[in-house]
Amino acid sequence: xxxxxxxxxPNIVGVQMDNSSRETFGGAWxxxxxxxxxxxxxxxxxxGKRNLGLWVTLYRDDLRYDLSAHLSKxxxxxxxxxxxxxxxxxxxxxxCEQAICTARKMLGCSIWDxxxxxxxxxxxxxxxxxxxxxxxRSGRIDGMLFLAGVICDLNLExxxxxxxxxxxxGDARI
Numbered sequence: 211x212x213x214x215x216x217x218x219x220p221n222i223v224g225v226q227m228d229n230s231s232r233e234t235f236g237g238a239w240x241x242x243x244x245x246x247x248x249x250x251x252x253x254x255x256x257x258g259k260r261n262l263g264l265w266v267t268l269y270r271d272d273l274r275y276d277l278s279a280h281l282s283k284x285x286x287x288x289x290x291x292x293x294x295x296x297x298x299x300x301x302x303x304x305x306c307e308q309a310i311c312t313a314r315k316m317l318g319c320s321i322w323d324x325x326x327x328x329x330x331x332x333x334x335x336x337x338x339x340x341x342x343x344x345x346x347r348s349g350r351i352d353g354m355l356f357l358a359g360v361i362c363d364l365n366l367e368x369x370x371x372x373x374x375x376x377x378x379x380g381d382a383r384i
Contacts, residue, residue: 212225212262213254213257216257216260216262217257217258222262223262223263224255224262224263224264224265224285224286225251225255225262225263225264225265226265226266226267226288227243227264227265227266227267228266228267243280245279245280245282245283248264248280248283248284249283251264252264252283263285263286264283264284264285264286265284265285265286265287265288265316266280266281266284266286266287266288267288267290267318268281268287268288268289268290268306268309269289269290269291270290270291270295270298270302270305273302273305273306273309277309278309278311281309281310281311281313282311282312284313285313285314286313286314286315286316286352287306287310287313287314287315287316288316288317288318288355289302289303289306289315289316289317289318290318290320290357291318291320291338292320292322292323292324292325292330293323293324293325293326293330293334294325294326294334295325296330296334296337296338297334297337299337299338299341300341303317303345307350314352314353315350315351315352316351316352316353316354316355317338317341317342317345317351317353317354317355318354318355318357319335319338319339319342319354319355319356319357319372320338320357320358321335321356321357321358321361321362321366321368321369321372322357322358322361329361329366329367329368330368331368332367332368332371335368335371335372336371336375339354339372339375342354343379343382346384347384356372356376
């Protein structure tokens with residue numbers, strides 16, 4: 211299905227594997243797929259003259275496991291923290307960098323606190339965004355992703371702050 215969509219929509223650049231819960235479909239992507247199966251997926255990501263990237267989601271808790279065999283098979287790792295974990299973002303991201311082989315790194319910024327199931331405090335979003343911008347400028351990450359489109363119309367303070375921050379820095383040369 212993705213291969214058909216790629217032929218129709220040239221702005222599709224990759225396939226994202228997310229492990230939103232270790233209970234989903236029997237576990238996280240690294241629990242469900244072997245490195246050899248990831249090779250098989252990787253081999254199917256050539257569509258015409260385009261080579262799509264294989265992206266995976268990595269959470270701080272995933273760093274408890276040795277994922278080196280799996281991470282060596284991916285093109286992009288998106289690293290996500292949520293809620294109070296953002297207070298230890300630097301420590302978590304250092305572990306992420308150590309775990310990643312050659313994949314590009316993206317910082318995921320959640321507007322919602324998925325741990326405590328409530329809006330993320332603005333102070334934590336500020337830390338996430340400002341560190342991300344600093345890491346972009348220094349070349350430590352390749353990009354930033356923002357999650358919570360389904361709550362962007364709920365008039366939350368963190369949503370407003372994030373939109374204003376993106377407007378302010380969005381055109382900055384990196």
